[in-house]
Amino acid sequence: MSDFNLNASVRHDLGKGASRRLRRADLSIPAIIYGGETAPKSIAIDKAPFYKAIEDESFFSSVITLDVEGKKEQVVVRDLQRHPFKPLVTHADFLRVDATHELTLHIPLHVVGEDASKAIKEEDGELHQLASDVEISCLPKDLPEYLEVDISNLELGTTLHLSDLTVPAGVTLVALTHGEDHDNAVLSVTKAKVRDEESEEGEEAEAPADKPAEDEGDAE
Template identity: 75%
Template sequence: MSDFILNASVRNDLGKGASRRLRRANQQVPAVIYGGEAAPQSISVEKTAFYKAIEDESFFSSVLTLVVDGNKEQVVVRDLQRHPFKPLLIHADFLRVDATHEITLRVPLHVLGEEKSIGIKDDGGELHVLANEVEISCLPKDLPDFLEVDISELALGTTLHLSDLTVPAGVTIVALTHGTDHDNAVLSIVKPKVRGTEEDEEGGEESGTSAE
């Protein structure tokens, strides 16, 4: 679990107009903290550190420390609203974290061993990644920054599912709690499609004939 600390202040000037003024000042990002037993709290987060933090992939799968006017809050990111065409953050939602309660979060899936993969290097296959993230549930202390899957020994024609992933102790893949029907594929090594074969040409001729 990565250690991210962001400084913030309580925001009393509320509303869309206030948020616009805050963003124009170019120093703070409007945000809200909610969840737990405390009431939702509107805050503004120091912009420079926030923008630097979101460049790190693990920021979105970590328990963060928000220091709000000197008081520490343990939170996770629930939503980031971005400007439709400018590289700007419009608003952020943070969810309070309780060390004694499990949280549900999506974490990145990292694929290892592609350059050594039997199915790719020896058999000429292609890697198709079907899921870049996996939804997990665990206590905050057990939250991993990401999950890894090593494909170095996988042969051509192999498909890996959620149930094939190795997860740390205390971590549950949420989809698998709903039954085997939810054991979705996450990646496969397949034979590359060959374009311009006789079969493709015949198919093209047939479709051309039918169009007439």
């Protein structure tokens, strides 16, 4: 698990106007910490380290330590609100983590072994990744940054479902707790579709119908 530590301060000036002023100062990101038995807390996160942290994919599937004026809070990212067209985060939501209670969040799927896959390299197979992440439930200490899916030995024509994934001890795939009908496909390796060459040649050879010859006028 990655180790993320961010500094923040308590926000006393609240409201949309206050948040806009904070963003215009270009030093902090308005945010909130909520959850557990403690009241929600409005904070401002130091901007530079925050933007550096969100470049790392594992930031969104890790327990983060927020140092709020000397008091440390263990949290996970619950939501980031982004500007509609600028590459800016306008607000961040963090959920408090309790070491004794399971948390639920999405973590990415990492597909490995494509370079060693006989089905892809020798049998003209094509990888179709149908899910980029999965929802899991676990205690904070068991939280993985991602789940790895090795396709190096996958046979052509195979489809992997959630139930085929290998998960660490203490981790549950949420969808599978709802029954077999929720055992969704996550990836498949199928024969690459090749367009019929004869069809292509036929399309190229096909020409517009000849323009009818113009009628000759009656000689006067």
